[in-house]
Amino acid sequence: MSDLHFGRDRPELHAPMLAAVNRLQPDLVVISGDLTQRALAGQFRSAQAFISRLDARVLSVPGNHDVPLYNLAQRFFHPWRGFRRAFGPELEPGFSSAELVVAGMNTADPLSWQRGRVRSGSLARACARFRAAPPQALRVLVAHHPFEQAADAGKTPTRGAQEALRRLRACGLDIVLTGHLHKWSVGPYRRLRAGAGALQIQAGTGLSTRQRGEENDFNLITREGPRLSVTRYVATPDGFVALPVLHMHRSGSGWAGQEEGGTGS
Template sequence: MSRLLHLSDLHFGRSEPALEAPLLAAISRIRPDLVVVSGDFTQRARVAQFRQARAFLERVEAPLLCVPGNHDTPLDNVLLRFLRPFGRYRRWIDRDLEPTYRDAALSVVGVNTVNPFAWQQGRFRRRALERVCTAFEDAGDRLRVAVLHHPLEHGPEVEKRPMRGAARALRGLSDCGADVVLSGHLHRAGTAPFRAAPGLLFVQAGTGLSTRRRGETNTFNMLDLSGERLRVTEWAAEWDRAGGVAFAPGRSNSFCRDRGAWIRSGPGAGLFDAGAGGAAPVSRGASPGVFPAR
């Protein structure tokens, strides 16, 4: 079995310090083969915030693959955002904006979807799609995972504009054999196959540490891969009456591959949307991969 931990939207500068030690303890307990962080390490891309993020990452007891989020480029320093948008990220997080990872079971490719000229929206560039597909060409039987900050689809309740190039990227990733897309940005967790591309599983992470929870608790995802089966478990922060907090496993959704599509395994098998809590079937009128508001 291979185990991948998906974390996103830490937002140092507007984070909950009491969650840091419990989150690190949970990662140590899980012992993943890889920890993926899909962007937004900081709130305003300030040096002090990047220092905090770096200190946290150095305490993670697992290999790391990181991609930037829009909050990791300066918002209030326009000159710096246009001239050296990723300078601080490269110094404190990773010089490589689109890293890759490969072992016997996983082929993971990071994609930088940040667009410094449209700070929030994001963009999936054509050359990034070509690079991902090239990386997957010789992946063999490995699970092919793409990691990006901005999701490829938004639900109708999301006010943010969708990423430029998302529809083209979804088609391209499906055509070149990608299996899973990990993303963040919305601070909402959910897992579902894309309806337009049922061979692609959309795994959306909530926020790991931010106080901007948007009605949800702080969470991360754990992906367990065994052959053609994949289980996605959401770990959530749970507070006790004394003010203590720990991350614990919560809802879990299992999938298997059947004729190129991800199918929910177990009772009520079929394509479904887990964004509303539990394994509710997706209505035929729903948009692909959309998570309803909770």
């Protein structure tokens, strides 16, 4: 899930989302940034209270909205203070098991309004996690800002995305989970050659009123051998409801997808 934006959230969706996620019993819940709207203490407390009601382990990274906007002294000198107080000191947390290795990456830039950037230290830490992973493990990166986006996305592209993908692919990257655009999408990288062979899974906004023409949503990702299934859950008056499953399969030429009951793409 991504872009919860506490402070601009929809309280009527809290209980339905918690019920849906807890019913699915995931091994890990990933939140790819923008947990708050303006990085205020009360907003962090609300996000923390919501996350505490999730039964699974949670891994979250900051987004650009999790940096103070109007408190310039804190923005430039202590930009991560609120996030760390709410969610712990680690801005780039990780998760490891025999089947899955997840590396969090902080792409938020306190010196920018909304544009993300990839830091060399972040790349080194993610690559170290991926290189240490068991051969059969799926290697997943979590970042707020997408490394590739449509030309009409209305957001400035992430700085350093091409070089980051090149290095991450060399370290074994399989999947990137991102948010920021409030638009759902799943597919292989097409514009950035360095991303060839990797899959980008984009979540929309989980709880906020800033929907940009799409439903509030979250993704369920399951793996069975070389097959990956992505189920989008969208908010309805009856709770979060699953849409048709997108089945992804990786071969030597990269990832290809087929919707349940549909044809390959």
